[in-house]
Amino acid sequence: xxxxxxxxxxxxxxxxxxxxxxxxxxxxxxxxxxxxxxxxxxxxxxxxxxxxxxxxxxxxxxxxxxxxxxxxxxxxxxxxxxxxxxxxxxxxxxxxxxxxxxxxxxxxxxxxxxxxxxxxxxxxxxxxxxxxxxxxxxxxxxxxxxxxxxxxxxxxxxxxxxxxxxxxxxxxxxxxxxxxxxxxxxxxxxxxxxxxxxxxxxxxxxxxxxxxxxxxxxxxxxxxxxxxxxxxxxxxxxxxxxxxxxxxxxxxxxxxx
Numbered sequence: 001x002x003x004x005x006x007x008x009x010x011x012x013x014x015x016x017x018x019x020x021x022x023x024x025x026x027x028x029x030x031x032x033x034x035x036x037x038x039x040x041x042x043x044x045x046x047x048x049x050x051x052x053x054x055x056x057x058x059x060x061x062x063x064x065x066x067x068x069x070x071x072x073x074x075x076x077x078x079x080x081x082x083x084x085x086x087x088x089x090x091x092x093x094x095x096x097x098x099x100x101x102x103x104x105x106x107x108x109x110x111x112x113x114x115x116x117x118x119x120x121x122x123x124x125x126x127x128x129x130x131x132x133x134x135x136x137x138x139x140x141x142x143x144x145x146x147x148x149x150x151x152x153x154x155x156x157x158x159x160x161x162x163x164x165x166x167x168x169x170x171x172x173x174x175x176x177x178x179x180x181x182x183x184x185x186x187x188x189x190x191x192x193x194x195x196x197x198x199x200x201x202x203x204x205x206x207x208x209x210x211x212x213x214x215x216x217x218x219x220x221x222x223x224x225x226x227x228x229x230x231x232x233x234x235x236x237x238x239x240x241x242x243x244x245x246x247x248x249x250x251x252x253x254x255x256x257x
Contacts, residue, residue, distance in 0.1 A: 005050035041089035043147020093146030100153035110153035117145035156236035164222030
């Protein structure tokens with residue numbers, strides 16, 4: 001869906017998509033584009049961002065014209081998603097909502113969408129059975145709400161670390177989020193404990209002990225990618241984020257994984 005959003009914009013804007021990675025850099029509206037999600041959680045169907053991995057960085061094309069002109073939300077389309085993928089991707093909306101609601105850029109709209117998304121995630125991953133058709137409907141709406149929360153807020157520490165994992169190790173975004181969030185109790189507190197409860201309840205595996213196979217060069221490269229996402233750190237820690245965060249602290253988070 002992110003590629004579709006980017007393609008819509010690049011058919012009407014000159015040059016490479018690389019030059020548009022950032023906020024409001026697109027010059028012209030794209031062509032009409034419609035999103036039909038067949039997996040739920042990323043919120044790509046409703047978010048303003050089309051995240052791309054470029055030659056230098058992983059970052060989104062973000063503007064008012066990125067958003068789909070139309071979306072079709074049919075929970076039957078996600079019914080056959082394998083359980084692990086259903087969990088990893090669903091956790092993206094849980095993490096979106098946690099980051100949106102705990103950072104400095106949030107407003108009342110972000111809080112409203114985040115709270116409702118978190119409530120529905122708890123129903124899906126702690127109370128409902130996967131075989132219940134309602135669970136797919138709830139997850140699809142939670143994904144929608146979580147995506148909207150970012151329209152009025154921003155992502156934070158977990159997503160910054162995930163971008164490093166994705167850019168350097170080519171790790172898929174949603175499982176990268178889960179691997180990172182699992183080790184961020186010092187940042188997100190009880191939300192991480194709740195996440196661990198969801199993992200246990202759904203009997204899902206979150207890879208552990210990965211860092212023992214990473215070289216210092218790899219960890220440094222991931223930390224560099226993550227550090228160069230100031231909008232995320234600003235949201236997480238405020239405009240003086242450089243006083244509480246440096247590359248060594250970021251490396252410390254990676255070494256826990």
